[in-house]
Amino acid sequence: MSGNTITLDGKTVEFAEGETLYDVARRHGDTVPTLCYDDRLEAFGACRLCVVEVEGSANPVASCTTTATPGMVVRTRTEALEKHRKTLMELVVSENPSGARIDPLRGMASQELAHLAVRYEADGSRFQGKQSGRSHTSDPNPMILRDYDHCISCYRCVRVCAEQEGDYAISVANRGFHTQITTEFGGFLEDSACTFCGQCVQTCPTGALGDKRSMQHQDTPGEVERTRSICPYCGVGCSVDILTKGETVVGVHPAMDGPANEGALCVKGQFGWDWVQHRDRLRTPLVRKDGKFVEATWDEALDRVAEGFAAVREKHGRHAIYAVASGRAPHESAYSVQKFIRAGFQTNQVDNCSRA
Amino acid sequence: MPTDQALIDRWRDEPAPLLPLLHAFHERDGYLSDEVLRTVAGGLRIPLADLYGTVTFYHHFSREPGGRDRARVCDGPICKLRGCDALLAEIDGATPMPCAGRCDEPVPVIQGDRYLVGVPGEGLREAPTPLPPPNPGGLEECCFAHIRKPDRATLAGYRATGGYEALTRALNEQTPAEVLDVVDTSGLAGRGGAGFPTGRKWRAVAEAPGGPKTIVCNADEGEPGCFKDRVLMDYDPHAVIEGMAIAARATGATRGFIYLRYEYPHTQAILERAIEEAQEANLLGDFQVYVRRGAGAYICGEETSLLNSLEGRHPFPRNRPPYPVTHGYENTPTAVNNVETLASVPPILARGADWYRGLGEGEHAGTKIISLSGDVRWPGNYEVPIGFPLKTLLFDWAGGPEDGRTVQAVTMAGLSGGFVSDLDVTLDEPSLRAKDSFLGAGGVMVFDDSRDMVEVARQAMSFFAHESCGKCFPCRIGTQRLTERLAGEAGPSDPEAWKSEVHDIGSTMAAVSACGLGIAAPLITESLLRDFPEQVEAHLK
Numbered sequence: 001m002s003g004n005t006i007t008l009d010g011k012t013v014e015f016a017e018g019e020t021l022y023d024v025a026r027r028h029g030d031t032v033p034t035l036c037y038d039d040r041l042e043a044f045g046a047c048r049l050c051v052v053e054v055e056g057s058a059n060p061v062a063s064c065t066t067t068a069t070p071g072m073v074v075r076t077r078t079e080a081l082e083k084h085r086k087t088l089m090e091l092v093v094s095e096n097p098s099g100a101r102i103d104p105l106r107g108m109a110s111q112e113l114a115h116l117a118v119r120y121e122a123d124g125s126r127f128q129g130k131q132s133g134r135s136h137t138s139d140p141n142p143m144i145l146r147d148y149d150h151c152i153s154c155y156r157c158v159r160v161c162a163e164q165e166g167d168y169a170i171s172v173a174n175r176g177f178h179t180q181i182t183t184e185f186g187g188f189l190e191d192s193a194c195t196f197c198g199q200c201v202q203t204c205p206t207g208a209l210g211d212k213r214s215m216q217h218q219d220t221p222g223e224v225e226r227t228r229s230i231c232p233y234c235g236v237g238c239s240v241d242i243l244t245k246g247e248t249v250v251g252v253h254p255a256m257d258g259p260a261n262e263g264a265l266c267v268k269g270q271f272g273w274d275w276v277q278h279r280d281r282l283r284t285p286l287v288r289k290d291g292k293f294v295e296a297t298w299d300e301a302l303d304r305v306a307e308g309f310a311a312v313r314e315k316h317g318r319h320a321i322y323a324v325a326s327g328r329a330p331h332e333s334a335y336s337v338q339k340f341i342r343a344g345f346q347t348n349q350v351d352n353c354s355r356a
Numbered sequence: 357m358p359t360d361q362a363l364i365d366r367w368r369d370e371p372a373p374l375l376p377l378l379h380a381f382h383e384r385d386g387y388l389s390d391e392v393l394r395t396v397a398g399g400l401r402i403p404l405a406d407l408y409g410t411v412t413f414y415h416h417f418s419r420e421p422g423g424r425d426r427a428r429v430c431d432g433p434i435c436k437l438r439g440c441d442a443l444l445a446e447i448d449g450a451t452p453m454p455c456a457g458r459c460d461e462p463v464p465v466i467q468g469d470r471y472l473v474g475v476p477g478e479g480l481r482e483a484p485t486p487l488p489p490p491n492p493g494g495l496e497e498c499c500f501a502h503i504r505k506p507d508r509a510t511l512a513g514y515r516a517t518g519g520y521e522a523l524t525r526a527l528n529e530q531t532p533a534e535v536l537d538v539v540d541t542s543g544l545a546g547r548g549g550a551g552f553p554t555g556r557k558w559r560a561v562a563e564a565p566g567g568p569k570t571i572v573c574n575a576d577e578g579e580p581g582c583f584k585d586r587v588l589m590d591y592d593p594h595a596v597i598e599g600m601a602i603a604a605r606a607t608g609a610t611r612g613f614i615y616l617r618y619e620y621p622h623t624q625a626i627l628e629r630a631i632e633e634a635q636e637a638n639l640l641g642d643f644q645v646y647v648r649r650g651a652g653a654y655i656c657g658e659e660t661s662l663l664n665s666l667e668g669r670h671p672f673p674r675n676r677p678p679y680p681v682t683h684g685y686e687n688t689p690t691a692v693n694n695v696e697t698l699a700s701v702p703p704i705l706a707r708g709a710d711w712y713r714g715l716g717e718g719e720h721a722g723t724k725i726i727s728l729s730g731d732v733r734w735p736g737n738y739e740v741p742i743g744f745p746l747k748t749l750l751f752d753w754a755g756g757p758e759d760g761r762t763v764q765a766v767t768m769a770g771l772s773g774g775f776v777s778d779l780d781v782t783l784d785e786p787s788l789r790a791k792d793s794f795l796g797a798g799g800v801m802v803f804d805d806s807r808d809m810v811e812v813a814r815q816a817m818s819f820f821a822h823e824s825c826g827k828c829f830p831c832r833i834g835t836q837r838l839t840e841r842l843a844g845e846a847g848p849s850d851p852e853a854w855k856s857e858v859h860d861i862g863s864t865m866a867a868v869s870a871c872g873l874g875i876a877a878p879l880i881t882e883s884l885l886r887d888f889p890e891q892v893e894a895h896l897k
Contacts, residue, residue, distance in 0.1 A: 035829075043673075043675070044827075045675045045828070045870055046827050046829060046870070047828075047829050048828055048829055048830055048869070048870065049869075050828075052870045059866075059867050059868065059875070060867055060868055062675070062868075062870070067677075080419075080867075081601075083864075084863075084864045084867055084868050087860050087864040088829055088830060088864060088868070089832040089866075090831065091829065091834060091837065091861065092829060092833065094833070094837070095833055106491040126857060126860075127833075127837050127847075127857060127861065128839050128846055128847065129837065129840040129845070129846035130840065131835065132833075132836075152829070153826060153829075153832060155827075162403075162406075163654065168403030168405055168406055169405055169411030170405055171406045171408065171410075171670070172409045172413075172670060173408065173409045173412045173413075174412050174413070174826070175412075175413050175823075175824065175825050175826045176821055176822065176823065176824035176825065176826045176832055176835065176836070177821060177826070177832055177833065177835070179826035179832065182405070182408065182409060182412075183405055184393075184404040184405040184407075184408045185390055185393075185408055186408075192405060193403070193404070193405065205461070216882075227464070273706050292606040324420040347414070
């Protein structure tokens with residue numbers, strides 16, 4: 001018998017060095033419930049839903065924070081465990097507004113609480129009492145909804161902000177039942193260190209944090225479809241899933257398995273997609289006539305551009321011209337730009353915007 | 357008045373600088389302003405949101421001008437019996453604070469750095485910590501053997517009975533292994549509540565790779581009804597310091613911290629003076645000891661929260677393993693020991709392991725200080741042999757309740773052990789665990805038959821709810837829901853449904869909470885349901 005095995009619900013299974021019981025169980029198809037776990041983050045051990053029984057341990061242990069060791073005998077779904085999980089779910093549901101439907105467009109993980117509540121038949125009828133969250137729906141930023149009435153203090157948002165983004169914009173104020181997710185001095189996000197990357201929104205398991213842009217499409221008819229793509233903004237090449245309803249883009253989710261981003265995005269990739277169908281989006285070239293922009297043909301517009309460049313070169317010399325290529329442009333276009341600038345204008349002043 | 361920069365410069369390069377730096381600003385300004393938090397965050401390079409969140413965690417840091425000097429009046433379980441509510445009403449601007457560890461002579465009031473005692477209608481006075489009464493059984497003591505002697509807190513007074521000789525011998529004549537052997541054989545175990553064998557803990561630190569190694573004295577005596585560490589530190593500070601230095605010798609540690617609870621401001625001065633005396637007399641060698649003052653958080657008595665607090669992090673408990681013996685202060689091997697445990701070490705080394713073992717009753721090794729308070733004639737700290745009969749302590753030593761009253765219940769482990777109403781127990785873990793309780797840190801509060809036990813339970817649970825750190829779900833929500841039910845604010849009115857909810861919450865908290873707070877808190881409700889079902893039913897009508 002090889003060294004690295006444990007007994008998992010009666011079956012002998014192998015584990016890799018350093019794997020947690022949660023990892024092992026999930027790899028073997030076990031649906032151990034959790035609310036505070038996010039693959040990208042250090043295991044935190046807060047929700048206690050993932051507790052499992054380990055022979056020789058008096059109390060169940062959190063599987064997400066317990067490393068597998070050879071010979072462990074682990075049980076993941078005994079009657080006693082399921083009873084504790086049900087009680088935990090009933091407690092969690094009791095601190096939230098009852099019966100509220102959370103639209104999936106709020107965020108990627110926003111249905112986790114609702115799904116577990118159904119699984120454990122936690123309907124809010126037991127353990128009634130005070131509710132803990134205090135919403136900041138007045139936060140005026142146009143991107144992140146802070147609807148903390150639905151917050152269950154799993155701290156995934158705080159941890160993703162610190163561990164993945166390195167922003168440390170949000171933290172935990174007070175303690176116990178009075179715990180609140182906060183910024184410095186409890187202010188608005190725009191006055192904090194927040195970069196609006198939106199990753200707190202995407203990890204929130206209850207929809208307490210929501211994508212305001214996406215939520216504008218809650219009532220758009222149609223089923224949400226997901227299409228894997230690459231973020232069009234910069235040169236990093238983050239993988240994204242574009243959410244659509246019919247012909248309408250209704251949101252973007254980071255791809256957890258994206259090799260460049262592993263679930264991360266920045267403000268542009270996360271929230272900068274609504275220009276695609278924006279009513280102000282230009283559909284033909286515009287040229288200025290008598291101080292006003294008017295629609296024009298491409299030939300007309302390009303002639304005006306050429307005239308402008310020629311005039312500048314005439315008056316100020318060739319080094320008065322500087323080109324910045326868009327990071328969204330493919331290699332071929334970027335090559336053309338530098339060729340155009342170097343060969344056409346005889347200057348080396350060319351750069352690219354992907355320096356964020 | 358020191359400038360911002362002077363304070364930052366004073367602390368920035370010290371070990372564990374955040375708490376002392378915050379205290380320095382708190383003292384200078386009387387509160388912690390937004391501007392100060394910005395300065396501290398910049399000075400120590402801590403994210404501002406983190407610092408703000410962490411400051412709000414501690415209930416004694418005031419964020420309002422003048423807040424630091426406003427009176428805080430203890431409303432712990434015993435002070436509730438002694439008129440703290442009237443006192444709160446008498447003092448302008450006073451706010452309640454959880455048990456401040458003076459149940460033997462209530463009601464403690466903290467005003468800035470002043471530690472006062474108040475009696476309703478009689479105002480406030482300064483009063484020294486009460487000494488332990490002379491041992492009523494004439495039994496030999498370990499920690500208290502010399503504590504009642506005048507000048508015991510001075511170096512000369514301490515050395516008069518052979519103080520620091522055990523350390524000097526450990527440093528010059530014994531190997532660390534020999535010191536570990538004595539502590540192992542003595543049977544000494546953690547006196548802060550967990551009861552882990554001290555020798556084993558030290559050995560694990562000694563054997564752990566990495567360094568520098570650290571000794572932390574846990575003086576965050578936050579358990580309601582516990583006031584033993586205060587008397588040890590106030591009257592025998594050198595015993596604690598010598599114990600730490602011996603621990604350092606045994607483990608190879610080079611630095612030590614005493615993490616002192618906020619509520620003992622006078623004790624900080626006593627400890628710092630004693631450390632200075634010992635260092636000036638060159639008794640501690642290379643071992644550096646620092647005092648760090650907490651800021652009001654019961655959870656910081658939990659060793660991993662304490663370590664996070666020392667490091668300036670949010671004081672949530674850490675996940676274990678790894679344990680502090682390998683990954684403690686700044687992830688280096690660390691022994692965290694209670695004050696009483698450390699104070700027991702010098703006499704054990706001086707008089708031998710067998711002497712200490714022999715102090716216990718029968719099979720039990722050593723002694724335990726019991727902080728006894730509530731409805732007894734002579735409350736106070738009593739050092740008893742482990743295994744001592746509770747009834748002897750209550751009735752023969754402490755005089756029992758007032759005439760005409762009987763003892764309805766006592767608490768154990770302060771509040772954490774819940775209620776025990778069957779008094780035929782001995783003060784040791786096996787006896788008490790058989791009654792679904794535990795000895796813990798040794799706080800025993802007595803409630804006579806005039807007391808409303810549901811109300812006592814409500815106060816207890818409301819304390820746990822106030823002190824729950826908010827990290828794990830069962831404790832954060834469970835303590836709140838149990839408090840609401842005991843207060844009659846929420847929950848079913850049908851007794852069976854009420855009991856079922858209370859029991860279900862309690863058993864899940866006890867089984868799956870992340871630390872001792874959540875695991876122990878439901879002992880209050882479980883013992884209430886077990887011992888006082890008729891009071892529960894009456895409360896529900």
